[in-house]
Amino acid sequence: xxxxxxxxxxxxxxxxxxxxxxxxxxxxxxxxxxxxxxxxxxxxxxxxxxxxxxxxxxxxxxxxxxxxxxxxxxxxxxxxxxxxxxxxxxxxxxxxxxxxxxxxxxxxxxxxxxxxxxxxxxxxxxxxxxxxxxxxxxxxxxxxxxxxxxxxxxxxxxxxxxxxxxxxxxxxxxxxxxxxxxxxxxxxxxxxxxxxxxxxxxxxxxxxxxxxxxxxxxxxxxxxxxxxxxxxxxxxxxxxxxxxxxxxxxxxxxxxxxxxxxxxx
Ligand code: KIV
Numbered sequence: 360x361x362x363x364x365x366x367x368x369x370x371x372x373x374x375x376x377x378x379x380x381x382x383x384x385x386x387x388x389x390x391x392x393x394x395x396x397x398x399x400x401x402x403x404x405x406x407x408x409x410x411x412x413x414x415x416x417x418x419x420x421x422x423x424x425x426x427x428x429x430x431x432x433x434x435x436x437x438x439x440x441x442x443x444x445x446x447x448x449x450x451x452x453x454x455x456x457x458x459x460x461x462x463x464x465x466x467x468x469x470x471x472x473x474x475x476x477x478x479x480x481x482x483x484x485x486x487x488x489x490x491x492x493x494x495x496x497x498x499x500x501x502x503x504x505x506x507x508x509x510x511x512x513x514x515x516x517x518x519x520x521x522x523x524x525x526x527x528x529x530x531x532x533x534x535x536x537x538x539x540x541x542x543x544x545x546x547x548x549x550x551x552x553x554x555x556x557x558x559x560x561x562x563x564x565x566x567x568x569x570x571x572x573x574x575x576x577x578x579x580x581x582x583x584x585x586x587x588x589x590x591x592x593x594x595x596x597x598x599x600x601x602x603x604x605x606x607x608x609x610x611x612x613x614x615x616x617x618x619x620x621x622x623x624x
Contacts, residue, residue, distance in 0.1 A: 363398045363439040365469070365491055365535045371398075372557040372568045379608040380559050380571035383434075384410050384427045388574060390434035395604045397438055399559075401571060402428045402467065404443040404501070408584075409575040416500045419445040421458055425465040432466030441493050441536075442467030446501045452484045459490050471538065473499035475525030479532040486533030494529040496522055496550075497563065498541035509586075511562070511623045513542040519549075526550045538571065539563040541588070544622045562588030564622040570611045577607055588621045 361367075371378050378398040383389040384406045392400055406427055407419035421444075428442045442462040449455040449472045459470045470485065471493040472478060482492045497512045506512070513519045523546075526537055537558050539547045544564025551558045551567050560567030572589060575581045578600060579591035592610075596602035610616035 360437045362437050365439070368398065368439070368536065368557050368569075372555075377567075377611050377614055378557075378569040379611040380569050381577070381604065381607065382406075382409075382571070382573045383431050384574075385430045386432075386434035388434070389431040389438070389440075391601055391604055393435045393438045395601065395608055397604065397608055399441060399569070399571075400431060400435060400438045401441045401471070402431050402443065403471075403573065404445045405573050409573060409581065415503050417446045417503070419443075421445055421448050421461055425461055428462060428465040428467050439469065440467045441469045441471050444470050444472045449478075449481060452481045455481050455485065456488065456490075459485055463490060469493050469535070471495055473501050475521070476528045479528050482529055482532035482534050492534045493536040493538060493559075494526075494534040495538040495540065496525055496529075496542075497539045500540075509541070511541045511543070513546045519543075519546050522546065523550060523553065526554055530554050530556050539567060541586075541623065543624055545624075560617075562586065562617075562621070562623060565614055565617055570616060572607065578603055587623070588617060590616060590621055 380399040381392050381397050382401045382403040389400050404416040404419040407413045407416040424445050448458040462470050469491040473495040485492050513522045539558050539560050541562040547560055547563035548566035557568035559569040559571050561571045576589040578593045592606045593603040
């Protein structure tokens with residue numbers, strides 16, 4: 360099996376073939392995902408909520424991220440691994456270079472950070488130094504307190520225009536992937552069509568180049584949190600985790616997931 364690279368993902372976008380992304384935090388699940396042909400495994404700072412039990416991603420530290428990335432890495436042969444830079448670990452470009460080095464040396468192939476145009480120097484600096492970047496726009500959970508909660512973003516003309524401009528600026532700075540979280544489907548479609556790099560949607564409709572869900576959500580294990588964009592894949596396969604992951608991959612590739620019922624207007 361050939362290893363998935365950023366170039367593989369770029370080619371999939373160019374061929375209009377959607378790819379699958381899931382979060383994982385340990386080797387057991389990353390191995391299952393690798394075997395199921397999940398192209399990208401995201402070691403997300405969502406671990407603060409689904410592993411550590413916090414009510415946001417804010418408490419997650421760089422040490423937490425490195426520990427989980429190392430575990431995930433041991434289960435992976437083929438998938439590309441993205442590691443989140445946690446809260447306030449990329450406030451300045453210099454700080455980011457040091458912390459991104461730790462994420463990469465723990466086993467990630469790429470780092471992810473949340474935010475718009477204020478990050479262009481950081482993204483450019485990382486890219487020039489050979490560290491690939493996945494950007495993240497829309498609902499950026501590390502800013503939950505500033506946003507006033509986990510809310511859909513980009514619903515009015517002003518914020519939609521800002522998001523389009525941010526996406527373009529991040530691509531121009533060198534970002535190789537862009538996560539779009541909780542934005543109206545029409546806006547996600549516009550962003551996806553306006554960029555040459557692949558977009559990865561979560562609550563962003565069916566027109567993104569890839570789809571991501573948090574593992575515990577798509578397995579229906581998170582009883583406290585069931586947002587509209589989540590589908591419980593395990594419910595359809597009688598509690599078989601491996602089959603649920605395979606079903607997610609096949610539904611994403613066939614563009615059967617997400618449906619309108621999982622998307623925002
Ligand atoms: O931390 C995470 O898992 C994420 C996804 C929700 C995209 O950023």
